[in-house]
Amino acid sequence: SRxxxxxxxAKAAAExxxxxxxxxxxxxxxxxxNQIHRHGRGIELGLVPAGDAKDVAAAxxxxxxxxxxxxxxxxxxxxxxxxxRVGTGDGREWVYLGVGGAxxxxxxxxxxxxTFSWLPGVWRYLAGALVAFSRGHRFEVRLDCEGETWCGxxxxxxxxxxxxxxxxxxxxxxxxLDDGRLDVALVEDLNWxxxxxxxxxxxxxxxxxxLKVRRFRGRRVRIDTVPPVAFHGDGEPLGxxxxxxxxxxxxxxxxxxxxxx
Numbered sequence: 270s271r272x273x274x275x276x277x278x279a280k281a282a283a284e285x286x287x288x289x290x291x292x293x294x295x296x297x298x299x300x301x302x303n304q305i306h307r308h309g310r311g312i313e314l315g316l317v318p319a320g321d322a323k324d325v326a327a328a329x330x331x332x333x334x335x336x337x338x339x340x341x342x343x344x345x346x347x348x349x350x351x352x353x354r355v356g357t358g359d360g361r362e363w364v365y366l367g368v369g370g371a372x373x374x375x376x377x378x379x380x381x382x383x384t385f386s387w388l389p390g391v392w393r394y395l396a397g398a399l400v401a402f403s404r405g406h407r408f409e410v411r412l413d414c415e416g417e418t419w420c421g422x423x424x425x426x427x428x429x430x431x432x433x434x435x436x437x438x439x440x441x442x443x444x445x446l447d448d449g450r451l452d453v454a455l456v457e458d459l460n461w462x463x464x465x466x467x468x469x470x471x472x473x474x475x476x477x478x479x480l481k482v483r484r485f486r487g488r489r490v491r492i493d494t495v496p497p498v499a500f501h502g503d504g505e506p507l508g509x510x511x512x513x514x515x516x517x518x519x520x521x522x523x524x525x526x527x528x529x530x
Contacts, residue, residue: 275304282309289313290342292335294320295503296382299365302521306352306364315342315524325367325503328431328446330526346527349519350446353430357500357508364517365502368434368441370427371492371510372408373456375499376401379506381435394435407458409495414453415487422458426492428514429454434504441484449518453485489515 274297281289282305289312291301298316305312317338318326329350332338352364380397381388388396402424410426412419427434429441429452441452459480492500494510501507 271300275300278304279308281305282307282312285309286312288315288345290315290317292317292319294318294323295325295367296320296505298325299503299505302352302366303364306520311522313345313347313522313524315345317342324434324436325431327433327437328367329523331524341524341526344527345524347522348447348525350521350523350525351430351449352517352520353428353451353502354515354517355428355500355502355507356513358497358511359508361508363502363507364520365430365505365507366446366521367431367503368427368429368444369500369502369507369514370425370440371410371494371500371512372423372425372498373398373401373459374425374427374435374440375501375506376404378435378501378504379499382504391436391438394438398435402459408498410455411493412453412455412485412490414451414485414490417485417487419455419483419485421455423455424459425456426494427454427456428452428490428492430516447519449516450486450488451490451514451516453487453490455483455485457481457483489513 278301291298316331317335318333323333354364356362377397380400381393385393385396407424410423427440429444432442432444433439440454444452492512497509499509500512
């Protein structure tokens with residue numbers, strides 16, 4: 270169970286374990302990373318992808334095929350990557366690795382996991398996004414990022430450490446896991462015409478062609494919304510807005526393929 274997983278990770282961190290290997294998808298990795306972040310530092314993590322969501326594995330170059338990923342563990346080539354820390358409106362604090370967001374994508378991630386889990390890859394997320402969009406997920410946002418403020422009506426606000434989420438949706442193509450920066454994407458108020466135009470490129474290549482996207486970069490960002498909306502990290506619900514988000518440079522040591530492979 271997820272509860273037992275968290276207990277095992279917390280126990281390993283508290284006992285000063287040096288290395289752990291995680292078998293699972295983005296949600297499993299998120300659970301383990303939060304426990305070791307809270308209960309101990311300096312642990313090195315190996316990842317063998319399994320389950321539905323494997324976007325973090327793709328971002329760090331770990332093969333999605335489990336046996337190929339397991340071969341990397343024999344080399345144990347460790348790389349320091351950034352984490353994203355988020356404080357949610359209910360006073361809780363979390364970290365995540367890849368992409369988090371508020372609004373349509375948080376609801377799409379929930380639907381993808383609960384309702385459309387039988388669909389493959391990016392189609393699962395696209396189905397969730399279409400249903401969420403049909404229910405009217407739009408909101409007013411105030412974004413503060415490194416002294417720059419933007420206010421307007423959007424359908425989603427994403428804060429990324431990795432280029433893609435949702436099985437390959439490239440929400441932040443320039444994002445890097447070790448650059449010490451957050452990549453923020455605001456997708457402005459959508460209509461059905463824009464959504465239908467964007468679907469072919471989204472489905473084939475995960476690209477956001479046809480959508481109006483505003484982008485920001487910085488170490489810290491605050492997102493306030495009216496009304497409050499759900500916020501997720503790596504596809505898992507974390508809380509609701511307002512959220513304060515910051516990057517933690519080099520906070521996680523993860524087994525990755527050697528550079529250039």
